[in-house]
Amino acid sequence: MMDTKEKERIQQAFREKIDYDEIMNCTRCGFCLPSCPTYVETGHDEVHSPRGRIALMKGVVDGDIEPSEEVKRSIDLCLGCRACETACPSGVKFGRLLEQARDAIYQSNNQSLPVKLLRGVFFENLFPYQNRMIGLTGLLGVYQRSGMQKLAQKTGVMNLFPESMRTMEKVLPQVPKRKEMKNRPRHLRPLSEQKKKVAFFSGCLMDTIFMGTNDATTKLLQYAGCEIVVPEKQACCGALHGHSGEVNQAKEMAKRNIEAFEEAEVDYIITNAGGCGAFLVEYDHLLKDDPEWKERADTFAKKIKDITSVLVELEFHKLPLELPVQIVTYQDSCHLKNGQKTFMEPRTLLQSIDNVDYVEMKDASRCCGSAGIYNIVQSEMSMQILDYKMEQAQKTKAKTIVTANPGCLLQMKLGIEREGLSDQMDAVHIVDYLLEAYEKANGIVASEPVHA
Amino acid sequence: MLKQEVKDRFISIVGEENFVDNNASLLAYSYDSATQYQAIPDGVVAPRNNHEVAEIVRVCNEHKVPIVPRGSGTNLCAGTTPVEGGIVLIFKHMNQILEIDEENLTMTVQPGVYTKDVNEAAKSVGLFYPPDPGSQHISQIGGNISENSGGLRGLKYGVTRDYVIGLEIVLPNGEIIRTGGKLAKDVAGYDLTRLYVGAEGTLGMITEATLKLIPQPETKKTMLALYHDLEAAAETVSAIIANRIIPVTLEFLDQSTVKVVEDYAKVGLPTEAKAILLIEQDGAPEVVERDIEKITALCRENKAFDVSVAQTAEEAEQLTSARRTALSALSRLKPTTILEDATVPRSEIANMVKAINEIAAKYDLNICTFGHAGDGNLHPTCLTDARNKEEIELVEQAFEEIFAKAVQLGGTITGEHGVGMMKLPYLHMKVGEAGVEAMRNIKMALDPNYIMNPGKVFARERVVVNK
Numbered sequence: 001m002m003d004t005k006e007k008e009r010i011q012q013a014f015r016e017k018i019d020y021d022e023i024m025n026c027t028r029c030g031f032c033l034p035s036c037p038t039y040v041e042t043g044h045d046e047v048h049s050p051r052g053r054i055a056l057m058k059g060v061v062d063g064d065i066e067p068s069e070e071v072k073r074s075i076d077l078c079l080g081c082r083a084c085e086t087a088c089p090s091g092v093k094f095g096r097l098l099e100q101a102r103d104a105i106y107q108s109n110n111q112s113l114p115v116k117l118l119r120g121v122f123f124e125n126l127f128p129y130q131n132r133m134i135g136l137t138g139l140l141g142v143y144q145r146s147g148m149q150k151l152a153q154k155t156g157v158m159n160l161f162p163e164s165m166r167t168m169e170k171v172l173p174q175v176p177k178r179k180e181m182k183n184r185p186r187h188l189r190p191l192s193e194q195k196k197k198v199a200f201f202s203g204c205l206m207d208t209i210f211m212g213t214n215d216a217t218t219k220l221l222q223y224a225g226c227e228i229v230v231p232e233k234q235a236c237c238g239a240l241h242g243h244s245g246e247v248n249q250a251k252e253m254a255k256r257n258i259e260a261f262e263e264a265e266v267d268y269i270i271t272n273a274g275g276c277g278a279f280l281v282e283y284d285h286l287l288k289d290d291p292e293w294k295e296r297a298d299t300f301a302k303k304i305k306d307i308t309s310v311l312v313e314l315e316f317h318k319l320p321l322e323l324p325v326q327i328v329t330y331q332d333s334c335h336l337k338n339g340q341k342t343f344m345e346p347r348t349l350l351q352s353i354d355n356v357d358y359v360e361m362k363d364a365s366r367c368c369g370s371a372g373i374y375n376i377v378q379s380e381m382s383m384q385i386l387d388y389k390m391e392q393a394q395k396t397k398a399k400t401i402v403t404a405n406p407g408c409l410l411q412m413k414l415g416i417e418r419e420g421l422s423d424q425m426d427a428v429h430i431v432d433y434l435l436e437a438y439e440k441a442n443g444i445v446a447s448e449p450v451h452a
Numbered sequence: 453m454l455k456q457e458v459k460d461r462f463i464s465i466v467g468e469e470n471f472v473d474n475n476a477s478l479l480a481y482s483y484d485s486a487t488q489y490q491a492i493p494d495g496v497v498a499p500r501n502n503h504e505v506a507e508i509v510r511v512c513n514e515h516k517v518p519i520v521p522r523g524s525g526t527n528l529c530a531g532t533t534p535v536e537g538g539i540v541l542i543f544k545h546m547n548q549i550l551e552i553d554e555e556n557l558t559m560t561v562q563p564g565v566y567t568k569d570v571n572e573a574a575k576s577v578g579l580f581y582p583p584d585p586g587s588q589h590i591s592q593i594g595g596n597i598s599e600n601s602g603g604l605r606g607l608k609y610g611v612t613r614d615y616v617i618g619l620e621i622v623l624p625n626g627e628i629i630r631t632g633g634k635l636a637k638d639v640a641g642y643d644l645t646r647l648y649v650g651a652e653g654t655l656g657m658i659t660e661a662t663l664k665l666i667p668q669p670e671t672k673k674t675m676l677a678l679y680h681d682l683e684a685a686a687e688t689v690s691a692i693i694a695n696r697i698i699p700v701t702l703e704f705l706d707q708s709t710v711k712v713v714e715d716y717a718k719v720g721l722p723t724e725a726k727a728i729l730l731i732e733q734d735g736a737p738e739v740v741e742r743d744i745e746k747i748t749a750l751c752r753e754n755k756a757f758d759v760s761v762a763q764t765a766e767e768a769e770q771l772t773s774a775r776r777t778a779l780s781a782l783s784r785l786k787p788t789t790i791l792e793d794a795t796v797p798r799s800e801i802a803n804m805v806k807a808i809n810e811i812a813a814k815y816d817l818n819i820c821t822f823g824h825a826g827d828g829n830l831h832p833t834c835l836t837d838a839r840n841k842e843e844i845e846l847v848e849q850a851f852e853e854i855f856a857k858a859v860q861l862g863g864t865i866t867g868e869h870g871v872g873m874m875k876l877p878y879l880h881m882k883v884g885e886a887g888v889e890a891m892r893n894i895k896m897a898l899d900p901n902y903i904m905n906p907g908k909v910f911a912r913e914r915v916v917v918n919k
């Protein structure tokens with residue numbers, strides 16, 4: 001429980017951090033309500049709606065209510081999916097308000113011990129340092145390969161963790177060996193006529209656990225006619241920190257990235273993780289109060305492009321693409337859709353593959369419940385949202401669920417595992433899927449299986 | 453504050469999970485889309501059926517606890533603001549479509565169903581429920597009935613009132629009554645159905661409604677006409693109706709509105725025009741074709757510089773859904789948007805538009821106007837900042853002048869948004885003191901303890917207004 005002093009601290013922090021003009025932009029029209037997954041899943045509870053959350057923030061700033069546990073719970077339960085932003089005709093930037101509110105709560109709030117530990121491990125110790133990330137992923141590899149995984153699964157040590165984390169542990173991909181992770185290519189030439197020079201933002205999670213997907217991304221870019229540089233000094237994008245109230249750390253990372261990519265002098269900076277991309281395009285906002293960085297951040301942000309968007313621009317979908325006969329469906333990445341407004345491109349690409357029947361699932365753009373570490377800290381709600389998602393996915397009769405973000409990919413895998421559908425369905429990242437289609441259509445023997 | 457005893461009784465009726473009174477929930481049910489108003493209730497109750505509603509009402513009546521029924525809280529008149537505290541009653545469990553009767557062409561629904569779901573359910577069996585307020589994808593049918601909401605199709609098809617043929621009502625004393633039914637004719641006593649349509653939750657709780665459906669029109673066409681000045685557009689509206697053409701939709705948007713809508717919806721609206729008319733006609737193909745041709749000619753005669761017909765259904769849908777966002781999109785421009793709802797006889801629309809512009813100029817205010825021109829129902833919207841007290845005062849004066857002008861032209865202070873708290877001070881302008889008194893007598897007869905949505909429509913006591 002919070003004591004009075006702490007409540008006062010939080011209230012003060014709200015006053016300092018919340019952009020009141022943005023709050024005033026909300027006309028309380030309610031247009032965003034049906035798009036909000038937590039509003040829908042709580043059986044239409046206004047407290048867990050975007051309009052309700054904005055009203056709570058305003059209420060705390062105005063001193064109409066104190067920041068109670070229930071206020072905090074409403075802010076915690078938000079997925080940060082920003083579907084409300086896309087739905088809002090008044091253009092309220094809810095994502096920013098949410099970041100400010102979380103920043104206000106967490107800079108001074110006592111969290112429960114497990115959450116604190118988790119946040120500590122994730123935010124302060126892991127993500128900022130690619131090396132350590134490699135270290136930990138390396139450990140995961142040892143664990144997976146040594147038979148310890150089996151042992152842990154048998155002994156039930158994992159039962160100590162929330163259900164989502166337990167199942168997650170089963171669906172994590174086989175991680176690459178430590179040596180492979182250290183020796184990443186830094187410069188690649190196009191494999192067709194050069195059309196663009198791009199830099200690749202490799203992302204911390206993507207360049208470790210999902211290294212194969214990163215390789216597939218650069219390969220696709222090569223086939224599409226890009227010269228690629230992969231700046232070595234790049235850092236984590238900072239999204240997980242920013243979305244969870246660790247704004248200062250996010251700013252530091254932004255600066256490191258801006259510097260690293262300025263040196264590369266490229267047309268675009270490509271990402272393959274919707275979550276990272278949406279945060280990168282907002283660096284200008286993140287650093288808006290920093291005169292030295294604002295303009296540089298702006299230039300950086302304008303260059304960010306999702307892989308699917310650059311592929312469509314370079315007409316990759318007009319090249320021969322083919323896969324074995326199957327139905328495929330697509331789960332939007334919230335941040336790709338609501339943050340980067342990239343929505344049609346993945347569909348265009350999937351619809352261009354021969355033999356593949358694209359079936360849109362109902363509410364494809366509703367959040368899958370992964371949302372950063374949401375599926376761990378808000379396990380129950382996350383699983384409820386995931387159940388709905390899997391129901392819709394199954395109705396399409398798809399063999400493959402394609403996603404465009406590592407978090408969504410893991411969550412989809414988790415859903416498939418939970419529903420016991422592993423023998424009928426698979427979840428893959430769109431770039432892995434496209435690469436397989438390209439190589440099959442062009443008779444290229446893949447050097448290694450693209451997705452297992 | 454609710455007495456513990458009262459709270460316990462609520463909980464015993466609806467169960468622990470359906471009564472909340474923590475500070476976050478209370479705040480979340482303290483407002484509606486009339487942003488300038490807010491008041492914290494003492495509890496939020498979610499009954500699961502009509503009997504639970506009745507029991508709650510009895511407890512409230514016994515203990516004189518105010519009840520504010522609430523749909524989705526999208527009303528624009530501060531109709532669900534719990535000014536006198538008490539409980540907010542929500543219908544999240546009562547949101548089922550109970551029946552579609554294809555023989556009698558009716559649909560029976562619980563109050564919590566979204567308007568859009570009613571529209572779609574009707575469409576799925578080839579029938580049509582015409583009322584479509586701009587907020588239809590979120591507003592509830594209980595709210596629509598209680599505000600007698602209009603929409604974009606009012607000109608030809610009327611408003612919610614014209615489609616409500618039966619109600620189940622929980623009276624303020626806890627009795628459950630049924631009015632009307634699946635009947636084309638019914639003169640058994642007073643028409644209580646009509647009384648409850650537009651009652652704004654002040655006379656009782658609607659727990660079920662039977663709606664009239666009509667056959668789905670065969671086709672529909674949508675067109676845009678662009679103008680260099682507002683009044684020419686308004687004159688076209690009068691001309692169309694004077695020529696005995698009744699389009700489904702005849703919407704008016706001025707330049708500022710078009711600009712913001714386009715900025716949000718990006719459907720290619722012409723931002724260079726000073727005013728546009730969005731016109732739709734439906735019906736048999738040959739009729740639609742003929743009417744659209746006639747309307748096109750009338751637009752040109754009345755100085756439209758461009759007239760175009762949407763080529764596909766998607767294009768048409770884009771235009772109408774873009775129009776629905778007008779109000780919310782306008783609010784991008786300034787921190788506060790204050791929207792009005794003045795309505796005049798159709799023939800006076802040009803005069804009203806002119807008057808609004810003059811009044812805006814006089815007070816030096818930024819007023820954008822859009823609305824259901826064909827219904828004579830305009831939404832002059834003032835873009836301002838609630839923190840600027842001086843300007844807000846001017847806004848109030850300006851709107852009072854606009855109301856006066858509307859009434860003078862034979863119109864009303866509110867066409868479809870209701871009185872609530874917002875228009876309460878102006879009600880007498882339209883209905884006169886005796887009219888207000890008659891309404892108050894009806895209220896007193898049905899709700900002597902003043903528990904149903906108190907503080908809305910008119911004040912509790914008779915107030916003498918000296919002019």
Ligand SMILES: Cc1cc2nc3c(=O)[nH]c(=O)nc-3n(C[C@H](O)[C@H](O)[C@H](O)COP(=O)(O)OP(=O)(O)OC[C@H]3O[C@@H](n4cnc5c(N)ncnc54)[C@H](O)[C@@H]3O)c2cc1C
Pocket residue numbers: 028029030484485520521522523524525526527528531532543563584585586587590591592593594595596597598599600601602603604652653654656657658659779780868869905
């Ligand atoms: C952007 C926007 C556009 C809009 N466009 C239009 C438009 O085009 N036309 C139009 O007419 N209106 C429009 N409105 C106003 C509003 O949406 C309508 O008045 C709508 O009918 C309100 O529905 P609701 O479910 O939100 O009801 P609420 O706002 O929750 O309630 C409205 C009234 O109904 C009462 N009530 C609700 N349910 C019950 C019940 N079961 N029994 C008894 N009383 C009840 C409440 O006490 C209140 O007085 C618009 C609003 C917005 C924000």
Ligand code: SF4
Pocket residue numbers: 035036037038039048049050053077078079080081082083084085094
């Ligand atoms: S970000 Fe997502 S979960 Fe949060 S309020 Fe918006 S729509 Fe709801």
Ligand code: SF4
Pocket residue numbers: 025026027028029030031032033050051054084087088089090091092780
């Ligand atoms: S849609 Fe936008 S303006 Fe409307 S309630 Fe939601 S956040 Fe507020």
